[in-house]
Amino acid sequence: MAKLLVLLIFGASLFGCATAYQREGFSGGYTETQLGENIFQVSFRGNGYTRGERATNFALLRSAEVATANGFRYFIVAESGKDSLLSAYTTPTQSYTTGITHSYGNSTYGSATTNTYGGRTFIIRKPSATNTIICFKEKPEIAGLVFDAEFVTKSLTQKYGITN
8 A cells, every 4th residue: 555655646746747847858858959069959848737838938948058058148049849749548437336126025126327437538738849049159140039048047947946
């Protein structure tokens, strides 16, 4: 019984909340790939409890961290994409029958009721976001949105209460 309780608590902690800001693992997380000297592809994949906005923000946060870790202060998002992996789960169906009988002499009379539970289908949406970023040491003079990596990191770590 104790083993079952520990397993249930572990399962609830693993699946009971949105994907944390972490390297990719069983329940999701971020990855990055260097595509050029100053070009990176950064992705974040969430679990079924993660909202799309959170996945997008975590991909942006990781983009800022990758820029900083590689000696860059600024970056632009050259290409971005959002996606969702959809899956379905149907609960098992169970039926219960209860009845009552009455006997009078050699005759028996009765009634029964059957109740069926379960069979509900839940749609699970797992969002992901991917950014292809180009990094710069100095702020580029280009039209478009240029992110300050330090500012983005500070802003999003405060928003989500992330401490490293």
